[in-house]
Amino acid sequence: MVREITLDNIEHLAIGSAFLGTGGGGDPYLGSLLCREAIAQYGPVPIVRPEDLKDEDNVFVAAAMGAPTVMIEKLFSIEDQHRAVEVLERFLGRTATAIISAEIGGCNSMMPVAYAAMRGLPIVDADGMGRAFPALQMTSFNIEGVACAPMTIADEHGNSVLYQTVTGLKAEELARPVAAVMGASVCMSCYPMTGAQARRAAVPLTLSGAIGIGEAIARSGDPRPPLDRLIDALRAHAYYSDAAVVFRGKITSLERDTTRGWVFGSCTISAMGAEAAPGAIPGMAEVRFQNENLVVHVNGELRGIVPDLVTIVDAETAHAIPTERLAYGQRVAVVACSAPPILTTPHALAVVGPRCFGLDEDYVPVRDLIGNCA
Amino acid sequence: MRIGVDVGGTNTDAVLLSGRNVLGAVKRPTSKDVSSGISEAITALISECAITPDAIDAVMIGTTHFTNAFIQRRELVPVFAIRIGFPAGRGIPPFTAWPDDLKAVVRGGSAMVRGGFEFDGREISPLDEAAILAAVEEARAAGIGQIAVSCIFSQLNPAHETRAAELIARHAPGMEVSLSSDVGRVGLLERENAAIMNASLRPLAATITSAFRRALTELGITAPFYISQNDGTLMSADHMQRYPVLTFAAGPTNSLRGAAWLTGASDAIVVDIGGTTSDVGVLVARFPRQSTVHVDVGGVRTNFRMPDILSIGLGGGSLVRETADGVTVGPDSVGFRLRSEGLIFGGETLTTSDIAVASGQAAFGDPARVAHLPPALVAEARGAIDRLIDDAIDRMKTAPGDIPMILVGGGSVLVSATPQGVSDMMRPEHAGVANAIGAAIGQVSGEIDRIYNAPDAASREAALADARAQATGQAIAAGASAETVEIVNIEAVPLQYLPGGATRVVCRAVGDLALAEVR
Numbered sequence: 001m002v003r004e005i006t007l008d009n010i011e012h013l014a015i016g017s018a019f020l021g022t023g024g025g026g027d028p029y030l031g032s033l034l035c036r037e038a039i040a041q042y043g044p045v046p047i048v049r050p051e052d053l054k055d056e057d058n059v060f061v062a063a064a065m066g067a068p069t070v071m072i073e074k075l076f077s078i079e080d081q082h083r084a085v086e087v088l089e090r091f092l093g094r095t096a097t098a099i100i101s102a103e104i105g106g107c108n109s110m111m112p113v114a115y116a117a118m119r120g121l122p123i124v125d126a127d128g129m130g131r132a133f134p135a136l137q138m139t140s141f142n143i144e145g146v147a148c149a150p151m152t153i154a155d156e157h158g159n160s161v162l163y164q165t166v167t168g169l170k171a172e173e174l175a176r177p178v179a180a181v182m183g184a185s186v187c188m189s190c191y192p193m194t195g196a197q198a199r200r201a202a203v204p205l206t207l208s209g210a211i212g213i214g215e216a217i218a219r220s221g222d223p224r225p226p227l228d229r230l231i232d233a234l235r236a237h238a239y240y241s242d243a244a245v246v247f248r249g250k251i252t253s254l255e256r257d258t259t260r261g262w263v264f265g266s267c268t269i270s271a272m273g274a275e276a277a278p279g280a281i282p283g284m285a286e287v288r289f290q291n292e293n294l295v296v297h298v299n300g301e302l303r304g305i306v307p308d309l310v311t312i313v314d315a316e317t318a319h320a321i322p323t324e325r326l327a328y329g330q331r332v333a334v335v336a337c338s339a340p341p342i343l344t345t346p347h348a349l350a351v352v353g354p355r356c357f358g359l360d361e362d363y364v365p366v367r368d369l370i371g372n373c374a
Numbered sequence: 375m376r377i378g379v380d381v382g383g384t385n386t387d388a389v390l391l392s393g394r395n396v397l398g399a400v401k402r403p404t405s406k407d408v409s410s411g412i413s414e415a416i417t418a419l420i421s422e423c424a425i426t427p428d429a430i431d432a433v434m435i436g437t438t439h440f441t442n443a444f445i446q447r448r449e450l451v452p453v454f455a456i457r458i459g460f461p462a463g464r465g466i467p468p469f470t471a472w473p474d475d476l477k478a479v480v481r482g483g484s485a486m487v488r489g490g491f492e493f494d495g496r497e498i499s500p501l502d503e504a505a506i507l508a509a510v511e512e513a514r515a516a517g518i519g520q521i522a523v524s525c526i527f528s529q530l531n532p533a534h535e536t537r538a539a540e541l542i543a544r545h546a547p548g549m550e551v552s553l554s555s556d557v558g559r560v561g562l563l564e565r566e567n568a569a570i571m572n573a574s575l576r577p578l579a580a581t582i583t584s585a586f587r588r589a590l591t592e593l594g595i596t597a598p599f600y601i602s603q604n605d606g607t608l609m610s611a612d613h614m615q616r617y618p619v620l621t622f623a624a625g626p627t628n629s630l631r632g633a634a635w636l637t638g639a640s641d642a643i644v645v646d647i648g649g650t651t652s653d654v655g656v657l658v659a660r661f662p663r664q665s666t667v668h669v670d671v672g673g674v675r676t677n678f679r680m681p682d683i684l685s686i687g688l689g690g691g692s693l694v695r696e697t698a699d700g701v702t703v704g705p706d707s708v709g710f711r712l713r714s715e716g717l718i719f720g721g722e723t724l725t726t727s728d729i730a731v732a733s734g735q736a737a738f739g740d741p742a743r744v745a746h747l748p749p750a751l752v753a754e755a756r757g758a759i760d761r762l763i764d765d766a767i768d769r770m771k772t773a774p775g776d777i778p779m780i781l782v783g784g785g786s787v788l789v790s791a792t793p794q795g796v797s798d799m800m801r802p803e804h805a806g807v808a809n810a811i812g813a814a815i816g817q818v819s820g821e822i823d824r825i826y827n828a829p830d831a832a833s834r835e836a837a838l839a840d841a842r843a844q845a846t847g848q849a850i851a852a853g854a855s856a857e858t859v860e861i862v863n864i865e866a867v868p869l870q871y872l873p874g875g876a877t878r879v880v881c882r883a884v885g886d887l888a889l890a891e892v893r
Binding site: 030033034036037067069070072073074075076077078079080114156157183184185250252253325327328329330331 | 459461462463464465466470471492493498499526527560561562563666667768769770771772773774825876878
């Protein structure tokens with residue numbers, strides 16, 4: 001088991017978190033640069049397992065909020081992240097003893113690591129989603145009764161705002177416009193927790209999981225195909241383990257609509273003709289997404305649905321392809337795997353289930369769907 | 375009449391065009407100093423076509439010299455980078471993630487100063503002019519003559535970058551300045567990298583420009599000369615001295631543009647088969663489809679416009695092997711040694727050219743030397759070649775349905791039957807010099823990539839109109855004759871997670887160079 005985050009496994013974390021981003025979550029590239037600089041300056045970041053947190057530990061979230069197009073212009077700074085956490089620490093009269101990610105999928109896997117390096121604090125091997133979701137209230141923290149507020153957001157000038165909202169949804173509604181006024185690329189801290197709360201409400205083993213997945217995809221000198229290595233890494237994990245390639249083929253149609261602030265759309269993948277691998281599934285698959293991939297049907301049959309993870313990966317390299325990079329003609333595989341159990345209870349499905357994304361279908365665990373997939 | 379020249383790694387090609395006619399074409403080996411190879415090619419062309427130098431209206435040159443210089447870290451100079459936008463972005467300073475060997479040559483220092491813009495046009499901070507001057511002093515004290523200026527959201531508003539350029543010009547007149555808004559797109563790090571790359575190449579650009587000018591003068595050519603940009607249009611010699619980075623990847627672009635010009639096709643797949651690789655690109659409205667992903671050049675991440683090209687390991691010198699799993703083709707190649715190592719040239723290596731000759735679809739070398747090849751082997755190898763092409767074409771298509779295809783390049787004899795998914799396969803005359811023809815087409819462009827605030831339909835229309843006007847103005851400023859300018863591409867994409875209708879608009883206008891000759 002990986003014990004610390006070093007310059008050697010940052011890249012693995014970036015690749016693995018892109019997979020767990022299920023098509024969304026933002027590009028981890030900029031965050032990985034920040035992590036490199038921070039680890040080079042402050043040294044490796046120790047990883048603490050949730051079960052090793054003490055009841056009285058103070059666990060603070062570090063995260064970025066904003067628009068991806070703005071983030072690639074304004075970049076990030078650890079100092080701004082520090083301000084968000086510092087203001088929250090002062091308000092609560094507690095000092096962080098560990099840092100945690102709210103969202104392991106995509107770019108928000110990275111800032112917490114860089115920030116933990118700067119603070120000389122451990123990072124918890126856990127997060128609030130075990131994947132990526134588009135809104136603040138869609139976390140296991142919220143599902144398990146940890147309050148999103150008090151919450152802080154901070155810009156690069158030294159301005160910060162403290163929210164005392166009643167619900168996670170209200171925090172999302174109030175923070176998003178203020179973040180835009182602040183320049184649409186801000187740092188935040190929310191869901192402040194004790195060690196006892198984090199043990200109960202966080203999704204465990206996701207940081208080490210992301211690193212393991214990334215390592216499996218990137219491993220050089222292994223003669224097995226990257227896709228097989230990816231599936232093995234998922235099956236070896238505590239709960240991404242119901243994992244399968246549900247379809248392979250070529251993207252033959254793509255619809256994307258960004259007019260409502262999200263990327264809505266769907267992607268059709270068709271089985272390849274003569275060159276198709278032996279045992280391949282004929283026909284076609286359809287993946288629907290709203291920033292993240294939500295659901296995959298193969299020949300009309302459900303094969304994976306949110307909160308279970310559906311990721312489209314490059315058929316050769318097994319690297320995840322974000323929704324904005326999907327293109328006609330790409331050779332891809334659709335991988336479905338089980339979500340953390342904390343996200344699939346009836347209570348959780350009211351927050352992150354299919355209907356929260358406007359899907360007219362019920363959640364069916366991927367283990368009941370994948371049957372005899374390759 | 376105009377001359378198009380393509381300076382490739384191996385050959386320098388030159389063509390003479392008059393209106394829509396190709397009057398002559400020559401190939402000469404590329405020389406180490408570039409300009410003497412150009413002189414030789416043009417001299418040969420002039421004598422072959424029996425014209426006098428004063429009949430030439432313009433010379434258009436495409437060269438890979440700057441790309442290669444950057445990749446090989448040759449003749450680069452140190453650059454001081456000024457980034458405007460502090461305190462935003464300070465966590466990831468300029469030169470972050472540059473390869474160490476390149477940093478050792480190019481990094482001359484950096485400063486992050488206050489200023490820059492938000493996505494909606496507000497200032498992040500007022501521009502800190504004193505900090506700019508301090509940075510210039512620091513650069514000057516270090517003996518650095520090149521400054522690259524980047525600014526957060528300079529695509530939205532270049533005012534702080536242009537003001538910095540003014541200040542630098544006034545206080546350090548000898549200092550050369552490269553602005554990120556002139557060379558890159560949305561994405562600060564990548565745009566800043568492009569500006570730094572550009573600055574590091576400027577002294578070389580000055581050297582090359584004067585060498586070209588001298589070479590042409592010595593030939594008695596007094597006509598202006600132009601350089602190919604990577605979007606398939608031309609820039610003046612003066613512009614090239616300031617923006618050498620805009621020549622990156624002009625080679626494949628010219629090949630695609632040449633294919634369009636030779637066939638009259640507007641939308642098609644172009645397959646350019648060389649000795650070692652095949653480049654597959656797509657023409658959309660006579661211009662190459664551009665890559666939407668980040669492009670690494672010499673280990674540096676950039677985002678400037680590049681043609682979307684798929685290179686596969688299939689060329690006229692690709693090795694053909696019999697293995698337990700069947701016959702394989704490439705990706706390795708004997709390359710330029712084909713003429714000594716290929717079977718048909720008396721060598722010992724079975725190549726794709728040997729297969730083409732053995733199957734009777736090409737006639738060069740000595741066919742007797744491949745007469746012994748078993749027909750089954752030849753058929754299987756041909757099948758493997760066809761599959762590589764079919765697959766590459768399919769990967770580059772953006773929609774189902776058949777599409778026309780243009781075949782160019784010296785290795786085009788490898789293709790016999792029309793590939794799958796292709797409605798009509800064209801092999802234009804002069805396809806071997808498509809690059810040089812692409813250089814000589816004689817169009818110039820203007821492009822903008824900006825973010826507008828467009829919350830409603832009326833402001834959206836106004837934004838699009840502004841984008842059209844700006845792109846058109848830039849094309850005319852670049853030398854287009856106004857009545858020929860047309861908008862070839864305009865797209866508006868609303869930004870995610872933002873209220874208020876922030877919309878990114880990309881618009882490109884293209885027109886004919888204002889030479890009577892071109893029209």
